[in-house]
Amino acid sequence: MQKKRHGRSERLAEKWKHNYKKHRELNRRIKEVGHDILSSPNFRSTKQHIQHGNITVNAHCLSVARYSLALSRKLGVVCSEDELIRGALLHDYFLYDWHEKDEINPHRLHGFYHPGRALGNASKEYELTPIEMEIIRKHMWPLTPVPPMCREAWIVTMADKWCSLMETLHIHKGHGATVVESEKPKQEKKEK
Numbered sequence: 001m002q003k004k005r006h007g008r009s010e011r012l013a014e015k016w017k018h019n020y021k022k023h024r025e026l027n028r029r030i031k032e033v034g035h036d037i038l039s040s041p042n043f044r045s046t047k048q049h050i051q052h053g054n055i056t057v058n059a060h061c062l063s064v065a066r067y068s069l070a071l072s073r074k075l076g077v078v079c080s081e082d083e084l085i086r087g088a089l090l091h092d093y094f095l096y097d098w099h100e101k102d103e104i105n106p107h108r109l110h111g112f113y114h115p116g117r118a119l120g121n122a123s124k125e126y127e128l129t130p131i132e133m134e135i136i137r138k139h140m141w142p143l144t145p146v147p148p149m150c151r152e153a154w155i156v157t158m159a160d161k162w163c164s165l166m167e168t169l170h171i172h173k174g175h176g177a178t179v180v181e182s183e184k185p186k187q188e189k190k191e192k
């Protein structure tokens with residue numbers, strides 16, 4: 001009995017080790033491909049906005065990039081990993097807090113219009129490829145009428161839905177919004 005229990009804990013430890021290594025490798029690849037995006041002030045500012053549950057937009061986008069990469073490798077889908085990662089990182093680059101409603105921005109139709117907003121913001125800062133544009137523009141399908149037209153966009157669309165569900169059900173947990181020092185509003189800095 002003791003031996004059996006020992007064998008089980010060894011298998012669990014092995015599995016945990018394997019998953020940890022996989023997670024690290026996915027993160028390494030994301031950093032390699034998206035280092036300019038990850039270190040930009042605007043992308044860092046998404047740490048101040050909650051996406052679902054207590055996960056920030058920043059953590060959500062990283063999570064979608066990781067799941068997209070893992071899914072494409074698991075299914076053996078031939079696709080451009082670089083564009084997949086960069087598109088996933090920028091897919092929710094709308095740069096506002098969609099929970100903060102006011103008269104000018106009620107964000108009632110956020111689900112429908114934020115892909116266009118994200119695409120506009122991302123295009124101003126990065127030279128996007130047609131695949132990256134397709135990923136950002138179509139990731140909310142079927143809320144947006146036209147389905148994705150490339151493999152990369154299909155993968156990100158699926159990974160985004162999975163991550164959103166896990167975050168909404170609080171299965172994926174985060175630390176809530178964090179205020180990045182350099183992104184604090186200027187007014188707030190002056191008051192100090």
Ligand SMILES: [Fe+2]
Nearest residue numbers: 091092139140
């Ligand atoms: Fe989105």
Ligand SMILES: [Fe+2]
Nearest residue numbers: 064091092160
């Ligand atoms: Fe998303």
